[in-house]
Amino acid sequence: MKIKGLRWFIIGLIMLITVINYLDRGTLNYMWVANIEYNLENEIDNNLKINQAVKEGDTYKLVKSNGEEITAKAANISIKEKNGNTLVVNKEGIAYDLGLISADTHAEEAAKQAKDMLGTITIFFMIAYGISQLVSGKLYDKIGTRKGFFISVLLWGAADALTALSRGIFSLTAFRMMLGLGEAGPWPGTTKSNAEWFPQKERALAQGLFGAAASLGSIIAPIIILMLYIAFGWKTTFVIVGCLGLVWLIPWMIFNKKGPAEHPWISEEERNYIISGQPECQIDPSKQKGKSLKELLGNKKNWSVILGRFFLDPIWWMFVTYLPLYLADVFKLNIKEVAFSAWVPYVGAMIGSISGGWFSGMLIRKGKSVDYARKMAIVLGGVIIIPFIIAAVSSTSSVMAIIFMAFVLGGFQFMITNIQTIPSDLHCGKSVGSLAGLGGVAAVLGTIIAILFAQYITNWILLFSLLGALVPLSIISIFLTVGKIEQIK
Helix, strand or coil: CCECCHHHHHHHHHHHHHHHHHHHHHHHHHHCCEEEEEEECCCCCCCCCCCEEEEECCEEEEECCCCCEEEEEHHHCEEEEECCEEEEEEEECHHHHCCCCCCCCCHHHHHHHHHHHHHHHHHHHHHHHHHHHHHHHHHHHHHCHHHHHHHHHHHHHHHHHHHHHCCCHHHHHHHHHHHHHHHCCHHHHHHHHHHHHCCHHHHHHHHHHHHHHHHHHHHHHHHHHHHHHHHHCHHHHHHHHHHHHHHHHHHHHHHCCCCCCCCCCECHHHHHHHHHCCCHHHCCHHHCCCCCHHHHHCCHHHHHHHHHHHHHHHHHHHHHHHHHHHHHHHCCCCHHHHHCCCCHHHHHHHHHHHHHHHHHHHHHHCCCCHHHHHHHHHHHHHHHHHHHHHHHHHCCCHHHHHHHHHHHHHHHHHHHHHHCCHHHHHCCHHHHHHHHHHHHHHHHHHHHHHHHHHCCCCCHHHHHHHHHCHHHHHHHHHHHHHCCCCCCC
């Protein structure tokens, strides 16, 4: 059996698991704290399958559409008018269900506790994620992408499903760290896979498709997760989302048998096309000796990837982590409004991923050097980010803020798609994943520092504005270290 365009089938499978990855990654963030609305009634009507509330002295009896009952103190809820109905708004979610935030806590203090606690959990997730980036880069170089993806997805799928067993902050954090250990691998793994399966002129596009899948996962995550949360609660949501990755392992192991040089289902035409468009050293990566971490760190060019991602990646992670909280806190959006708003910025991110890969590939096809193409794309992405991040945080309208954020994440992905391609521009074979892993470690370190810094900033405008300053630092660090982007001999 021969499969036409097998390389696109392989990247398609990677895109699918990346979408699932971002469902897993978003489970905690979107269910952490939720503004749940209840129709205020004189008495509960069990025939109505809607959220209802009745006032009983200094408390409110809250009855969900599924019959679950909650008692909330009047001092801890808020009242709003919407479409002629009086609504009772109650703070719920994982943080409250596990008792990490008391229902008696004042709204402003509760918001701070929610932000700081989520930040702390995310830091431990990132520590595990960073360690795994370093290890998995070398692991994927050693055992290959087929086995590497299997180990990573098995670990993170199990971690997300097991999160349903959380009983407090320590068990919850432990499961998120387990998730981080599994999730990190596919990032250097995809860079390595693209170096094997695509000619150099198509690699940035393949990397862009990978980034677009991450954005697509972020687009659908709030809607799917919050719909599951409303219907089944947070524990069942973790189980459902976690099992999706385990199911994906079946087609991955069936279709990704070997690399393009040896795969039994690839056509000779496609095999020759891939190999003829790769640097000579990439044609038979099995004969290439992977460089040690010391060797990689000792070459100035490699620091372009490390420093570039150190400064740039916090922008993405801060948006992913705090966007739901930001929309709920600043614009008072309820859980459904967050679900149908938070996805919009990631549409911009998806467009930016594909556009960034297409743009640099287009320049190469027109005869421009790889060096020129990558650098132009990186600069253009930065030019997009800075003005729109200022516009986003200055907006008084949630609609305009969300639209501007779409341009911010679009510019980010335009940049990062090309930065993530640089490891395969500089190296071949068994060094690509290792350098990509080092870049991932640097990204994690930068993000941890940003989150720690964020805990001391209570003003959302100041926090997101400071992220804009990271863009020129990323660009300058790349240009000062990489010199000419070309294969390191």
